[in-house]
Amino acid sequence: MSTLLRNSLRSFEYRNSEQLIELSGHEKTKIKDFFVKFSYIRDKHDDKFHGYWGAITDAKFMSGNLWLNSGGPSSVSIFIAKEDVKTFLERFKLEDEESLAETKVLALSLIHISEPTRPY
Numbered sequence: 001m002s003t004l005l006r007n008s009l010r011s012f013e014y015r016n017s018e019q020l021i022e023l024s025g026h027e028k029t030k031i032k033d034f035f036v037k038f039s040y041i042r043d044k045h046d047d048k049f050h051g052y053w054g055a056i057t058d059a060k061f062m063s064g065n066l067w068l069n070s071g072g073p074s075s076v077s078i079f080i081a082k083e084d085v086k087t088f089l090e091r092f093k094l095e096d097e098e099s100l101a102e103t104k105v106l107a108l109s110l111i112h113i114s115e116p117t118r119p120y
Contacts, residue, residue, distance in 0.1 A: 005106035008035050008053050023108070035106075038070045046113040052076065053106040059097035061085075067120075068100060076119040078107050 007014040017031040026049055036045060038054030054076070056068045064082030069075065080088050094100065113119050 005053055005104060009104060038076045041076050041111060041119045043113055045111045047110055049110050051106055051108050052111060056100050056103050056105055059100040061097060066097060074118060079120050
């Protein structure tokens with residue numbers, strides 16, 4: 001996944017490629033349609049599986065769950081359930097949530113839009 005993220009960040013040609021990508025359990029999709037930069041997430045992405053990517057500005061624990069935030073109140077957040085937090089931090093060799101600030105991430109996931117239009 002790090003190669004996919006690196007390509008999405010660095011290459012305009014890659015981000016706009018007509019080449020098909022296929023992930024297990026999902027339809028083949030053009031690369032240009034599959035990868036969505038955080039700032040381009042809209043209501044049309046609600047309940048859609050994509051590769052969402054961008055920078056994390058900060059991370060916060062709430063009720064044991066970890067939220068990776070990409071900006072203000074209308075910006076996307078990535079939710080890590082409390083039962084997965086330890087594995088997540090160990091997998092990426094992170095000491096705490098503060099070490100996530102200013103990192104770039106790629107999340108392969110469904111997106112949901114909560115009230116009032118906050119994607120997570």
